[in-house]
Amino acid sequence: MALIGLSWWSIETGRMRIHYLSGYAVLTLVLFRIGWGFVGSDTARFGRFLRSPAAALRHLWHFRRPEPDQEIGHNAAGGWMVLVLLALLLAQPLTGLFSDSGYGDYGPLAKTVAAETSDRLTGLHHRIFNLILLTAGLHVLAVLAYRFIKQHDLLRPMLTGWKLLPVGMPAPRLGSPILAAALLGAAALTVYGVSRLG
Structure with missing residues (x-):
């Protein structure tokens, strides 16, 4: 989220070079995360934490019921929140690639499409930012709600990647650091x- 803040600050202060670089960094990290969702650690894999919408609704239906935290990674509702955030964070820099400010600043692919298309994508680029803020705010509220209503500490695992597991529950398999570095390098290239x- 620091890069999203940097992107906002740079556009508000007219520092377009920084804006481009932060957008490229966001796109690199999102592409890495999508790839890692298929070949990475157990808790990062989409197939591990994405469940049916019905499972997510059942999970939310029992939200107010205090119970021990039995999840290793994302719960059924949290998995869908991750997917929404990733989709928005992917759409934001992708639309930025085609954006044209009208003041001489434009993305590297802006001139590859018709001016009308670029204008539409520029408007979408601005609107997606507001959706990211809304979704990130909901995510923070959900983490706080889990802490105070269900007594689940989701913040520490989110920040550190480490979580105390229930007794007898096996630890998830971690992904290869070499594979992660290669995937990040491929995304950056x-x-x-x-x-x-452009």
């Missing part, structure tokens, strides 16, 4: 290549 197109 892809974004760099796209950035040079």
